Amino acid sequence: MNDTASLSARLGKAVNRQRLVDTALRLIAVPSRTGEGGAVADCLAQLLREDGFQIERPAAGHPNAPAVVVRLATGKPGRTLQFDGHLDVVHLPFVPPQLSDGSITGSGACDMKGGVAAAVEALRVLRDANALSAGGVLFTAHDLHEAPWGFGQQLDRLIGDGVVGDGVLLPEPLTGHLPIVGRGAARWKVTIRRRSYCRMLFARPIWPARLRASVTLSPSRVTNSPRSAQARYIWSSTPTTTTW
Numbered sequence: 001m002n003d004t005a006s007l008s009a010r011l012g013k014a015v016n017r018q019r020l021v022d023t024a025l026r027l028i029a030v031p032s033r034t035g036e037g038g039a040v041a042d043c044l045a046q047l048l049r050e051d052g053f054q055i056e057r058p059a060a061g062h063p064n065a066p067a068v069v070v071r072l073a074t075g076k077p078g079r080t081l082q083f084d085g086h087l088d089v090v091h092l093p094f095v096p097p098q099l100s101d102g103s104i105t106g107s108g109a110c111d112m113k114g115g116v117a118a119a120v121e122a123l124r125v126l127r128d129a130n131a132l133s134a135g136g137v138l139f140t141a142h143d144l145h146e147a148p149w150g151f152g153q154q155l156d157r158l159i160g161d162g163v164v165g166d167g168v169l170l171p172e173p174l175t176g177h178l179p180i181v182g183r184g185a186a187r188w189k190v191t192i193r194r195r196s197y198c199r200m201l202f203a204r205p206i207w208p209a210r211l212r213a214s215v216t217l218s219p220s221r222v223t224n225s226p227r228s229a230q231a232r233y234i235w236s237s238t239p240t241t242t243t244w
Contacts, residue, residue, distance in 0.1 A: 007131065014125040021099065023047060024117035027087070028097035028106040034088040034150040037143030038065035041087055044116070044141055051124060060157035062143055067158060070139040072127055078135025082165025083119035084155070085112050085172075086145030115171030116141055138165045147187050 026047060032040035045055050045068050056069035065087075089108035097106035104114060123139055126132055140158060144150030158164065 011125050011129055011131060014129045015121060016124075019124070020117055020121040021104065023120050024104055024109070024114050025097045025099065025106075027113040027117060028104070028109050031094045032088050032108065032143075033091050034144060034146040036065070037088045040113075041065050041068050041141065041143065044068050044087065044120075048120065048123075051120075053123070053127075058158065058161065058163065060142065060154045060161065060163075062154045062157075065143040065154075067140060067142040067154060067163075069158075069163060070123060071136060072123055072132065072139070073136035074132045074134055076134040078133075079166040080136045080138050082138040082140060082168040083122065084140045084142075084168050084170055085116035085119055086143065086155075087113065087116065087141050088143045088145050088150060089113075090146045091149060110173040112172050115173065118171050119169075138163070148189070151187060 026043060027040060030040040030043045041057075045057060048055055048068070048070055053070045053072075056071075057066040058069060059066045068087075087108075089111070092107070095105070095107045097104065097109065119139060123137065126137060140155075140163060142154040142158065144154040145152060
């Protein structure tokens with residue numbers, strides 16, 4: 001068995017499944033709508049302290065919910081791998097955690113308290129197995145991720161203050177592959193004003209809904225021409241308070 005396979009097997013044996021599940025359930029049990037993540041950040045910090053980690057709580061421009069930072073360092077020169085995750089969830093009615101038939105449900109279970117719990121377990125395993133020979137691991141968790149209530153301001157501040165690794169793993173949902181480059185993202189607000197009634201040319205869905213607009217840009221054709229952006233509009237059946 002080569003060194004990589006041997007290390008992988010050793011780390012796999014060190015993962016405590018029940019501990020991982022318990023961590024996820026504790027985080028999901030704390031309501032944390034975007035902008036209101038102070039309580040869950042405190043919960044995470046306490047959980048990490050119980051595991052013997054040294055915690056930093058930089059406000060990063062959001063004193064109501066200071067970020068949670070852990071540094072797992074070897075003291076030897078080398079690059080730092082960062083685990084980053086957000087603790088906030090979208091503004092929908094809170095659903096308490098539940099474990100049933102091997103699946104965890106609840107507000108933020110997938111996006112992304114389950115991922116944060118996995119990163120915490122990875123920290124424990126790397127430390128307990130003494131697996132790092134050089135460099136280190138940086139763990140960061142924060143609020144203000146989910147738009148339109150947040151736009152990543154706290155994470156931006158952390159990066160600006162130098163709390164950043166040489167590379168980062170994001171345990172977001174649906175990331176079964178390891179991407180090596182991202183295309184980026186953009187967010188905007190649109191206000192439409194009209195003087196008279198305009199007839200809708202589409203059917204109203206059963207649930208009050210919101211119209212989501214996304215734009216796909218072709219990097220080779222980005223110009224000032226409107227044709228450089230192709231917009232597609234999608235109905236979302238998520239119940240909202242939209243007035244028609």
